[in-house]
Amino acid sequence: MIKDANLYISGLPRTLSQPELEDMFARYGRIINSRVLVDQASGLSRGVAFIRFDKRAEAEDAVKHLNGHTPPGSSEPITVKFAANPNQARNSQMMSQMYHGQSRRFGGPVHHQAQRFRFSPMSVDHMSSGGGVSGNSSSGWCIFIYNLGQDADEAILWQMFGPFGAVVNVKVIRDFNTNKCKGFGFVTMTNYEEAAMAIHSLNGYRLGDKVLQVSFKTSKGHK
Structure with a gap:
C-alpha cells in the first residue's frame, strides 16, 4: 500500500519537461508516477507537478533536499511539500x-x-x-x-x-x-x-x- 508518499511541487520552470522533473527527484527513491500540469489552451506547463514515491521516507527525503531548491536555469526556488490527503x-x-x-x-x-x-x-x-x-x-x-x-x-x-x-x-x-x-x-x-x-x-x-x-x-x- 502506498500511503502519504505523494508530493506537490510548484514554482517549476515552465520549460521543465516530465523526464527532467523525474531526473531531479529520482535520486531520492523509486518514483511510482509523476505528472506535470499543463495549460489546456496553450499546452505549456503551469509550473505545477505531482510525484508519487514508493515509500514515504523517500518522499520525506525529497522534501528535505528540494524544497526551496532553485533548479538549473531558473531564478526562483521551487516549493516541494506533501499533497493534501482527503482521507485525513x-x-x-x-x-x-x-x-x-x-x-x-x-x-x-x-x-x-x-x-x-x-x-x-x-x-x-x-x-x-x-x-x-x-x-x-x-x-x-x-x-x-x-x-x-x-x-x-x-x-x-x-x-x-x-x-x-x-x-x-x-x-x-x-x-x-x-x-x-x-x-x-x-x-x-x-x-x-x-x-x-x-x-x-x-x-x-x-x-x-x-x-x-x-x-x-x-x-x-x-x-
Whole structure:
C-alpha cells in the first residue's frame, strides 16, 4: 500500500519537461508516477507537478533536499511539500456524518480506478443551464465532479474540497422533479494550485459506493 508518499511541487520552470522533473527527484527513491500540469489552451506547463514515491521516507527525503531548491536555469526556488490527503481524520469524520454507516469507506487510501474512464465534462455542459460556469474566470477555477450519489448535497462538496484551499462556490445539479442529485456538481476555488491539488487527490476517490471523477471543467461549450 502506498500511503502519504505523494508530493506537490510548484514554482517549476515552465520549460521543465516530465523526464527532467523525474531526473531531479529520482535520486531520492523509486518514483511510482509523476505528472506535470499543463495549460489546456496553450499546452505549456503551469509550473505545477505531482510525484508519487514508493515509500514515504523517500518522499520525506525529497522534501528535505528540494524544497526551496532553485533548479538549473531558473531564478526562483521551487516549493516541494506533501499533497493534501482527503482521507485525513477530520474530513472522513465529517463525511461519515453525512453518509450514515458508511464511514468505513473513508478510511483507506485514495482510489484511482476512475482515471481509466476518461469522462468528458463537455458532454454535460448543456445540463448545467449555462449558469456562468466556466473553467476559469475572475471568480476562480471551476471543478467538475461526476458520479455523485443521488443523496449528495452542497455540504458534502464543501467538506471534501475545503481542506485544499479557498472554496467560493459549490453547486449540486439536481433533477427538477425529484430534487435528487443528477450525479454531478461543480466547485469553484480561488487558487489554481489548490484546485489542481484537490483534483489530483480526489479524482478516483470513493464516496459511499461511488468512485468520483474530478477534473477542471472545460469552458468550450459556452463559447
